[in-house]
Amino acid sequence: MNLEFSPEEQAFRDEVRAFIAENYPSDISGSGLRDDLSPEDMVAWHKILGEKGWSVPAWPVEYGGTGWTPTQRYIWSEENARVNAIMPLPFGVSMVGPVIYTFGSDAQKEQHLPGIRSGDVWWCQGYSEPGAGSDLASLKTTAVRDGDHYVINGQKTWTTLAQHADWGFFLCRTDPDAAKPQEGISFILVDMNTPGIEVRPIKLIDGGYEVNETWLTDVRVPVENRVGEENMGWTYAKFLLAHERSGIAGVARSKRAVAQLREIAKSEMLDDKPLMQDFDFARKVSQLEIDLAALEMTELRTLAGEQAGKGPGPESSILKIKGTEIQQRLTELTLEAVGHYGTPCYRDLADAGSNEYPIGPDYAHGSAATYFNMRKTSIYGGSNEIQRNIISKMILGL
Amino acid sequence: MDFNFTDEQTMVRDSLARLVRENYDFDTRRSVIEGDAGWRPEIWAQLAELGLLGMPFSEADGGFGGGAIDSMIVMEEFGKGLVVEPYVPTVVCAGGFFTHAGTDAQKAEHIGGIVDGSRVYAFAYAEPRGRYDLFDLETTAKRDGDGYVLNGHKAVVIAAPWASHLIVTARTSGERRDKDGITVFVVDKSSEGITTRDYPTVDGRRASEIYFENVAVPGDAVIGQEGNGLALIELVTDEAIAAQCAEACGAMKVAQEMTVDYSQQRKQFGTPIGKFQVLQHRMVDMFVEYEQSISMAYLATLRLGEDHRERKIAVSSAKVKIGQAAHHVGQEAIQIHGGMGMTDELAIGHYFKRLTIFDSEFGNVDHHMKRHMALVAEQ
Numbered sequence: 001m002n003l004e005f006s007p008e009e010q011a012f013r014d015e016v017r018a019f020i021a022e023n024y025p026s027d028i029s030g031s032g033l034r035d036d037l038s039p040e041d042m043v044a045w046h047k048i049l050g051e052k053g054w055s056v057p058a059w060p061v062e063y064g065g066t067g068w069t070p071t072q073r074y075i076w077s078e079e080n081a082r083v084n085a086i087m088p089l090p091f092g093v094s095m096v097g098p099v100i101y102t103f104g105s106d107a108q109k110e111q112h113l114p115g116i117r118s119g120d121v122w123w124c125q126g127y128s129e130p131g132a133g134s135d136l137a138s139l140k141t142t143a144v145r146d147g148d149h150y151v152i153n154g155q156k157t158w159t160t161l162a163q164h165a166d167w168g169f170f171l172c173r174t175d176p177d178a179a180k181p182q183e184g185i186s187f188i189l190v191d192m193n194t195p196g197i198e199v200r201p202i203k204l205i206d207g208g209y210e211v212n213e214t215w216l217t218d219v220r221v222p223v224e225n226r227v228g229e230e231n232m233g234w235t236y237a238k239f240l241l242a243h244e245r246s247g248i249a250g251v252a253r254s255k256r257a258v259a260q261l262r263e264i265a266k267s268e269m270l271d272d273k274p275l276m277q278d279f280d281f282a283r284k285v286s287q288l289e290i291d292l293a294a295l296e297m298t299e300l301r302t303l304a305g306e307q308a309g310k311g312p313g314p315e316s317s318i319l320k321i322k323g324t325e326i327q328q329r330l331t332e333l334t335l336e337a338v339g340h341y342g343t344p345c346y347r348d349l350a351d352a353g354s355n356e357y358p359i360g361p362d363y364a365h366g367s368a369a370t371y372f373n374m375r376k377t378s379i380y381g382g383s384n385e386i387q388r389n390i391i392s393k394m395i396l397g398l
Numbered sequence: 399m400d401f402n403f404t405d406e407q408t409m410v411r412d413s414l415a416r417l418v419r420e421n422y423d424f425d426t427r428r429s430v431i432e433g434d435a436g437w438r439p440e441i442w443a444q445l446a447e448l449g450l451l452g453m454p455f456s457e458a459d460g461g462f463g464g465g466a467i468d469s470m471i472v473m474e475e476f477g478k479g480l481v482v483e484p485y486v487p488t489v490v491c492a493g494g495f496f497t498h499a500g501t502d503a504q505k506a507e508h509i510g511g512i513v514d515g516s517r518v519y520a521f522a523y524a525e526p527r528g529r530y531d532l533f534d535l536e537t538t539a540k541r542d543g544d545g546y547v548l549n550g551h552k553a554v555v556i557a558a559p560w561a562s563h564l565i566v567t568a569r570t571s572g573e574r575r576d577k578d579g580i581t582v583f584v585v586d587k588s589s590e591g592i593t594t595r596d597y598p599t600v601d602g603r604r605a606s607e608i609y610f611e612n613v614a615v616p617g618d619a620v621i622g623q624e625g626n627g628l629a630l631i632e633l634v635t636d637e638a639i640a641a642q643c644a645e646a647c648g649a650m651k652v653a654q655e656m657t658v659d660y661s662q663q664r665k666q667f668g669t670p671i672g673k674f675q676v677l678q679h680r681m682v683d684m685f686v687e688y689e690q691s692i693s694m695a696y697l698a699t700l701r702l703g704e705d706h707r708e709r710k711i712a713v714s715s716a717k718v719k720i721g722q723a724a725h726h727v728g729q730e731a732i733q734i735h736g737g738m739g740m741t742d743e744l745a746i747g748h749y750f751k752r753l754t755i756f757d758s759e760f761g762n763v764d765h766h767m768k769r770h771m772a773l774v775a776e777q
Contacts, residue, residue: 001400001401001402001403001467001696001700002399002400002700003399003697003700003701004399005399006399009399071399074399262774276775277775279771282771282775283767283771285774286718286767286770286771286774287718287767289715289770289774290715290718290719290767290770291690291719293694293697293712293715293719294690294691294693294694294697294715294719295690297690297693297694297696297697298689298690298693300399300401300693301401301692301693301696304399304400304401304402308402315689318686318689318690321686322686322690385679388678388679388682388683389675389678391682391685391686392675392678392679392681392682395685396658396678396681396682396685397658398658398661398662398672398673398678398681
């Protein structure tokens with residue numbers, strides 16, 4: 001047992017750091033507000049990594065993965081967080097990609113995996129519906145066989161960044177008479193340019209547009225776009241959710257955010273002293289940092305377990321719960337730190353196009369919006385209550 | 399980076415688990431802690447015979463070449479059985495002082511006595527006024543010829559009733575809260591001028607108030623440098639904290655599992671209470687706290703060899719996180735056991751009590767939070 005990097009791992013870190021320094025497009029820095037960025041900016045780093053062969057590190061080598069050890073993957077995410085890099089979006093790389101290489105046909109692998117690796121094809125996720133959130137299996141969107149096509153009808157919601165998507169993966173009910181709601185669902189890949197698909201933006205409480213309603217009306221999709229077997233989609237959906245959770249801890253990002261928070265609190269004043277010297281505030285930051293250390297070690301233990309051959313299991317629910325709680329507390333403390341200058345609606349100021357009189361320090365911009373936005377993290381990807389249900393059932397056996 | 403135990407470490411863990419299972423069932427433990435002695439010297443002898451008391455010491459010092467990871471393994475298993483025998487005071491604390499700062503002669507005598515089980519040590523560091531500050535010392539050691547004369551009062555010295563020897567921190571110069579002028583001594587407990595008042599602790603162990611009245615000790619009773627002992631005391635205390643963090647993890651694991659078991663048996667409203675989601679989520683939170691605690695026990699143990707700052711940050715982080723978790727898991731375990739959790743006849747209450755007292759040993763959550771805050775502010 002040890003926490004040291006081996007000489008090989010140190011060399012790997014140097015190589016990765018040098019590559020990022022040379023190749024990361026420095027004009028695009030990470031922002032909490034995704035819709036500040038153009039679609040091109042969002043995939044710029046993905047495309048560079050695709051050419052390097054580093055866009056899908058966690059995939060099996062035969063499908064383009066890097067074969068890195070968990071420690072190397074940890075180093076990779078740390079080094080990217082150092083420059084606040086905009087990482088490849090998860091919908092292709094971490095969600096549908098693993099489903100396709102695990103359950104898909106050879107034709108599907110050939111058609112879709114290259115575009116996911118390169119970043120040329122933008123994916124979105126059609127899971128949630130207005131009436132199916134935590135109770136995902138109650139979804140009502142139907143796919144009815146008509147010759148060698150499915151005809152899809154229904155409404156999906158919270159389809160993140162679907163406004164830019166080329167393809168989507170949808171859960172649809174293919175057997176309305178199945179004995180249990182989990183049975184009778186199929187996992188279908190849909191070209192978002194197919195007639196009958198309408199994507200309508202939803203404005204969120206932070207003022208941004210990152211999610212959509214997606215309406216499907218008589219959308220005709222070839223049967224060969226179904227992944228795996230008909231009516232077995234729930235199995236693939238659960239597999240995907242476990243994969244989605246494993247990267248969700250966001251440790252490297254949160255470490256960077258704690259450092260930023262400390263810097264902000266050194267600039268802000270309280271009782272004529274830097275806020276960081278205030279006992280109550282400093283204590284909250286220390287508690288956050290300690291909780292983050294516990295999360296980091298727990299993630300490293302989970303990664304080590306994966307290296308020993310265990311796939312992402314129900315333990316990843318711990319990472320989801322704790323990782324999102326920490327992200328939320330971080331944004332809450334950052335908003336607290338900036339004081340009065342959390343109040344202005346900077347987005348409206350930017351939209352008005354006037355920056356003649358800059359308002360407040362730069363670091364205050366977006367602090368409230370980011371805090372509002374991050375409330376989503378304990379709701380999406382299986383709400384934190386659902387994660388507790390998973391641990392209760394799968395680990396505690398209750 | 400490597401999170402695996404060696405084959406040897408796994409073997410040690412398995413044999414310890416068996417030893418605890420076979421010798422430390424709840425009823426046996428209860429009759430032992432309620433008995434006159436309060437512990438079992440024969441268990442101690444067995445640990446020595448199995449080589450467990452010599453594991454963390456280097457082969458040159460007469461041990462088996464292990465280290466802090468071995469002590470972590472031992473204490474996690476001890477925590478599962480609420481073992482009261484004084485591994486931390488003797489092997490980790492006394493052993494740590496001699497390993498880091500002992501002369502060859504001290505090592506031969508004292509580490510030899512620890513490894514073969516013939517000597518038991520207690521660590522007399524706390525004082526009635528000092529709370530958790532290791533440098534807040536009123537006990538004095540005055541030069542007298544080649545030796546020293548000790549005067550003072552040491553508080554709640556765990557395992558002292560069973561000890562043959564004491565490790566004593568005392569002031570050889572300076573004022574009460576000075577960080578310089580602190581010296582570590584090893585003292586034969588039968589020395590003239592030492593009086594003790596022995597008592598049971600709420601978590602099933604034994605402790606003493608120890609009064610030193612003109613206790614003469616020889617010059618070679620000093621461990622390390624005279625007047626320069628604080629860094630050494632902090633190092634050994636951090637090692638003790640790491641080991642006790644592992645102990646708390648062992649106790650938490652059992653408390654959490656007992657609670658889940660109980661919730662599956664206990665029926666109310668015609669159904670096992672473990673079917674109620676409100677209780678399921680609370681038990682999940684206990685489990686999550688336990689998992690994070692194990693992570694922090696690893697972190698503290700694996701960082702013990704780092705420079706001062708890194709080591710202290712890791713150890714204080716662990717003590718905060720596990721101190722909070724120990725309270726949480728203990729309290730929830732009692733709550734979910736309901737009225738039965740309040741009874742002395744169930745094991746769960748004994749786990750709760752050990753987990754409660756864990757927090758106040760070697761500095762509680764608030765103390766280590768402050769140490770963390772001070773260390774990160776240094777940057």
